[in-house]
């Protein structure tokens with residue numbers, strides 16, 4: 001058995017155990033393979049081992065891989081998105097996790113309208129407030145989402161976050177809790193075209209805790225593919 005397949009099976013077990021601990025249904029949690037810098041042969045191995053969502057950080061790199069590997073699985077955009085790449089992003093990706101400002105949302109909406117598409121997005125929230133992080137600040141998230149709700153060609157599906165990196169994954173828990181509580185707060189608003197079904201949170205170092213706190217998509221790179229070589 002390949003290492004990639006073994007890694008994926010181990011992660012699936014860990015997700016299942018975390019789901020049980022939290023009294024959640026394991027089928028409510030999807031495992032994304034994050035493939036920035038990963039070569040095509042290894043991505044194919046992951047797909048053969050059952051990975052059916054691939055997350056890409058860059059539009060160009062994603063475009064090349066999608067053209068090669070096809071649309072038989074879901075491709076998600078998880079990296080910082082420049083507005084001028086919007087017209088490509090809406091056609092390539094099934095879900096864009098990284099919408100964090102109104103200027104980007106407007107551009108995605110306009111391009112989606114031109115293409116006759118309704119684009120599914122998540123709003124990326126910077127729950128830690130670190131200056132270097134992308135994502136809308138937690139305190140500004142609700143007003144951003146209210147504004148996005150007025151755009152007819154976008155459909156908000158939930159929230160995404162990336163907590164600070166910690167040695168001990170327990171330290172990430174408050175940030176996951178904060179995202180879940182924010183989701184619950186937004187659900188109360190009952191906004192048009194806003195459903196809060198996805199919580200995209202948890203990476204290689206902290207996905208177990210993220211699952212315990214309600215993640216519906218965990219985004220895993222190194223724990224599947226090994227350390228990235230840039």
Ligand SMILES: *Cc1c(COP(=O)(O)O)cnc(C)c1O
Nearest residue numbers: 034078203204219220221222223
């Ligand atoms: C790279 C990346 C990941 C995966 O990180 P790992 O620690 O390698 O699992 C997840 N989410 C985003 C947004 C990323 O850029």
